[in-house]
Every structure is written in structure tokens, then in C-alpha cells.
Amino acid sequence: MASTRPGQRKLQILQALAAMLEQPKGEKITTAALAARLSVSEAALYRHFASKAQMFEGLIEFIESSVFGVINQITEKEERGVDQLHAMLQMLLAFAANNPGMTRLLIGDALVGEDERLQARMNGFYDRIELACKGALRLAVTQGHGVEDDVAARASLLVSYVTGRWHRYAKSGFRQNPAEGTDVQLSLLLAA
Incomplete structure (x- = not known):
């Protein structure tokens, strides 16, 4: 590869890692294979x-900043909790559909056999998603919904729904779009 600016090589490595995670077979990624790819x-x-x-961790940081950045925008823009x-x-489901390799991180299968702090960090991610759902649910309650x-049970159910859709997407070899056909399901889950 031609010489690159500092930071650009880091980005190339992360992009190559994300691309390798998109392989539907879900094989363990080695640094040797990643180096060969680059x-x-x-x-x-x-x-x-x-x-x-x-x-x-670099990929997890990307997931966290992307997802929570959009959640912050949603809470600022939307007045109603529902x-x-x-x-x-919808954003969580679309994020997975647009980032299949990241989905393997979201569901943890790419982290099997890796440093346990990575799975702990993803568990923290789930906790933060559930907390965001609780906040929106509490707002909905104040608005009569x-x-x-x-609140706690519904937030847990909603996170389980999303993770179930992510799992199905990954296990289908990224063929079953997690966001497809969810309008009726979400309406049922969000009904008062």
C-alpha cells in the first residue's frame, strides 16, 4: 500500500476488519488474515x-458514537415519547441493516474467544440502549401513554425485540433485513 497519513491507516484497518466481519460464515478473524487483506x-x-x-474496541466506539449520537438527535427532535x-x-434496526459486520459485534458472536472486556463493553451498550428506552417510555407515561x-419491563422487551431481529439478520447470512416489515410489530409493542 502507498504511504498514508497518520490516522488514515488506522481507519483502513478498522474498515478492513468491519468488511471481514460481513462474511456470513462468521469465522474467527485473525490478525494474519487481516494483515493479508491489507x-x-x-x-x-x-x-x-x-x-x-x-x-x-475501535469498531465498538464507532457503534456507540453513531447510535447514541442519533438517539440524542431523536430525543431533541421528537416531542412525544412514543x-x-x-x-x-427503527434506527437500531436500520443501523444493523446498513452495517452487517457491526451486527456481528452487536450480537456478540464476533467476540467469542476474544478479550472478555469487549463483551462487557457491549453489555454496557445494551444497558445504555435500555436506559434510553426507559427515558422515552417515562416521557410517554407523562403524556398519557x-x-x-x-417502564422497566417494556424497555427490556423492546431491547430484546431489537436484539432478536439482529440475531435473525446475522443468522440468515445478512439476507433477512432486520428493519423489513417491522411497522406492525412496533405498533403492537408500543401500544398502550
Whole structure:
């Protein structure tokens, strides 16, 4: 590869890793395979990342900043709690559809056999998603939609629904779009 500016090589490595995660077979990714894909040595990878776990952390940071950035925009734009929830859930499903490799991180199968702190970080991601759902549900309750006693259970159900759609998408070899045909399902889940 031609010489690149600092930071650009890091981005290339992360993009190549994300592309490798898009392979529907879901095989374990090695630094040797990643280096070969980029036509560099493994040592070149380690000049930019201390470990493969750090590479995965770079992708997780991308997921977190993308998802929570949009959630913040949704909560600022949508006044109704139910509308916030609907927009958040649709965004989470569309994010997976637009980023199949990231879906393997979202469901954790790309992290099997990797550093356990990566799965712990993804668990924290799920907690933050559930917290965002609770916030929108509480707002919906103040607007006459639902009851306060149901907030935690409903938030958990909504996160389980999204993760179920993500799993189905990954297990279908990225053929079954997670956002397709969800309008009726979301209407049922968000009904008072």
C-alpha cells in the first residue's frame, strides 16, 4: 500500500476488519488474515493497535458514537415519547441493516474467544440502549401513554425485540433485513 497519513491507516484497518466481519460464515478473524487483506505485515497492524481487542474496541466506539449520537438527535427532535421510541427502534434496526459486520459485534458472536472486556463493553451498550428506552417510555407515561409500573419491563422487551431481529439478520447470512416489515410489530409493542 502507498504511504498514508497518520490516522488514515488506522481507519483502513478498522474498515478492513468491519468488511471481514460481513462474511456470513462468521469465522474467527485473525490478525494474519487481516494483515493479508491489507497487504501489510502483522507488525504493521500492531504499530497502530496494541492488540486485536483494541481493533474491536475501535469498531465498538464507532457503534456507540453513531447510535447514541442519533438517539440524542431523536430525543431533541421528537416531542412525544412514543415517537422517540419508534424512531430509536427503527434506527437500531436500520443501523444493523446498513452495517452487517457491526451486527456481528452487536450480537456478540464476533467476540467469542476474544478479550472478555469487549463483551462487557457491549453489555454496557445494551444497558445504555435500555436506559434510553426507559427515558422515552417515562416521557410517554407523562403524556398519557402506558403506566409507570410497566417502564422497566417494556424497555427490556423492546431491547430484546431489537436484539432478536439482529440475531435473525446475522443468522440468515445478512439476507433477512432486520428493519423489513417491522411497522406492525412496533405498533403492537408500543401500544398502550
